[in-house]
Amino acid sequence: MIAPQDAGSEPADVAVIGAGVVGSAIARLLSGYQLDVTLLDARDDVGDGTSKANTAILHTGFDAAPGTLESRLVAEGYHLLKDYADRTGIPYEPTGAVLVAWDAEQLAALPGLREKAERNGYRETEIIDADEVYRRIPALGPGALGGLTVPDESIICTWTATLALATDAVNRGARLRRAHRVSSVRRESEYTVLHTNAGEVRARWVVNAAGLGSDTIDALFGFDRFQLHPRRGELLVYDKQARSLVDPIVLPVPSKLGKGVLISPTIYGNVMLGPTAEDREDREDSSTSADGFAFLRDKGERIMPALLDEEVTASYAGLRAASNLGDYLIEVDDRQRYAVAGGIRSTGLTSSMAVAEYLVDQLGKAGLRLTERTALPAPPRMPNIGEAGLRPYADAERIARDPEYGTVTCFCERVTRGEIRDALHSTIPPRDLGGLRRRTRAMNGRCQGFYCGATVTGMLAEAINEEPADAPANEEESR
Amino acid sequence: MTAARARLEPDVAIVGGGPAGLRAARELAPAVSGAVLVLDRESRAGGIPRHCAHTGFGIRDERRMFGGPAYATRMVRAAERAGAVLRSSAMVTGWSATGGLEVTSPDGLFEVHARAVVVATGARERPRSARMIPGDRADGVYTTGYLQNMVHLQERAVGRRAVIVGSELVSWSAVLTLRHAGCETVLMTSEQPRVEAYSLFSLPGKHLLRVPVRTSTRVTRIIGSPRVRAVEIEESPSGNRTTIPCDTVVLTGDWIPDNELFRSAGIALDPATRGPVVDTELRTDRPGLFAAGNVLHPVDTADIAALDGVQVAAGVLDYLAEQRRDGQHVRITADQPLRWIAPMIQRVGARPPARKRLLAWVDGYVPFPKVVARQGGRVIAQRRLPWPAVPGRVFRIPSEMLSGARPDGGEVRISLG
Incomplete structure (x- = not known):
């Protein structure tokens, strides 16, 4: 079942470990250059670790420790993410x-x-x-x-933020591999080989954005510089x-x-x-x-x-x-062609895109060739699951075009059949109920499935059954 | 919001196509000149009985016994035959600025302006989160509604070993559903101290369905990820904790009305039922807005909800005929051990409540309850009833007990002596 060697795919230029908000932002930025990027995550979904359950606040950085890298990147990241949210439709509300x-x-x-x-x-x-x-x-x-x-403190949809960045990365050509947990690394002359529970991944450069696992991965590269x-x-x-x-x-x-x-x-x-x-x-x-x-x-x-x-x-x-550090740890080891974005605590949602810029800049200085790609695809337009914006159930034109958007399936959250269908067939489809809930809000409401649980889980089961059962996990998401 | 909402102007709009709403429609459709429109958000109207596979429906309203789905079908057909217009997959999402109902359906957006509106949206069981049961984020935790939708409407499998939390009438319905799905109920827990008190079902239930019941017990933790592996239970007063292996947990009862349309309309909610405050003719304090069914009394059986439909129809017809009910009234409230009472207002000159019964909920078992009604501290009626007050199902109190209430005497408090 587990492929001993991932012979089917080419070695990557860069493998990013961790498809949380920071790893996804890094993969997105890297795949804007002429680079072959692989984005791995141990879990079944992007943004399924520390990124999914934070307080979802877009911070101004007003209370950071002045002079730290964190302070600088939160302040920069605030504007970058807000601008990106405007372009992609990540819901946010400037509540103050x-x-x-x-x-x-x-x-x-x-x-x-x-x-x-x-x-x-x-x-x-x-x-x-x-x-x-x-x-x-x-x-x-x-x-x-x-x-x-x-x-200027704002609330933002942390689920859509990660998903937008990861979707953008995939649209730009990055290979996403979920359920790939890195257990050890082996250095070869030209490549680093990452051993995962679902086969090996080879890459010239490795970026560690493994969130809660980033100190463990860092240790696999021989470091002992921070503990989480x-x-x-x-x-x-x-x-x-x-x-x-x-x-x-x-x-x-x-x-x-x-x-x-x-x-x-x-x-x-x-x-x-x-x-x-x-x-x-x-x-x-x-x-x-x-x-x-x-x-x-x-x-x-x-x-x-x-x-x-x-x-x-x-x-x-x-x-x-x-x-245990008072600041983010973002460093590149050019000898091992390895970079870490570690100790990115709860401010990482806000700072993610600035962390990516800072880290990629460091990679460039360390020798990673950054040649911009021409004709990048436009950033994805994400479904609006925010309460403040127009949602399909209230959008007459949309319902007229496709009545599935007029079929409210999750009553409490007013999620329509059309939105659930779209999520199940999106660029990064959910593999479990949690993933579907984060993409649509279905079943997240006050009844927690009393009315719609059976219908929603039924739609999910049907979509998962449609996927070819024998496809090896590590090829399923290759492009 | 996008503007394009088609405007509908029926005489009466009924929100919710369960037993209460359908029965109200059946009564009203032949009696009004304009249309009676029932809006149901499910893909098929019929309400909760659609997914209750057991029998026992229709006794007090239809005078016959039906299984849930057959009863639901009968209620839908009867409303349609009477001339009511039923729209399914039509969800009322709120009130427009001009007081209309905003509706989303596959046929587009509507704004419904009716002369009278009956809200019969029912009640739901509190899920794990609202009960604040801590532990792992585990799949396999259901409410009865969720479970029955899974098993009876979607024909999906659940687990093999279930723990049922609660021992209301609905809890035994969950046992039957689990059995149908090939899942054994290994334990039913109740926070109540007495097993024989639970329901009429409990004795036959215990013996015929062979369900072990633990009293004075609550679930303190859910264990297992991604699927539930066990629950931790705690007995009181000892505080002893035990772990019960299971792969399915069903949280039953503990109902809360679907009260959102009332709250967003600014209608006063009863702090005890959390449904709207209504009088015996099921009027709310907004003229032309009525309520019926389990949104008022969470929860009674389907036949009682349907008889609310008959009651509310009479009130609606009076309203449409411009018969005012603005005379003096008294508020009716429940005192311990009664948790709530409905309806909550008696007006001078108004009809008595449906079946001449006030509905109440009790927190402890009382075999031969003496009901006492007091107004301004004075006992205006007391009566020992031949039926017990049982937690987990509605306790019925004859409304004649209010006949001695003075319209200007203030609140009437009902309790057990």
């Missing part, structure tokens, strides 16, 4: 944010945060008094003393009926323990409460816990008591890659 101070110490910290934002190149923040805080967020619980506004540990963040997503309670993102004043618990609208029209921050050992364990729920409810009760009267639509846990 308010940091709320609940005690004298937090209130006293606001001027420092404002100054820090300016050192990070962000000058739009403003300190507001308690009355103004309540004017902006009337549902806030009692006791707020003041706040700091960050008008998984930090579990649990989140509660409240019913859309709560959406009117929250307009700007409600941020806590950051402490040494992290950014704390926030309340944010989601791009799908819900309200999110979280995350927790708990250091864990297991890098695969994304389970939720009774303690986490209790902690979040306790926090939520104080920040916005009215929120807790609403139904919980979803709960999930994401693992962030917490690094």
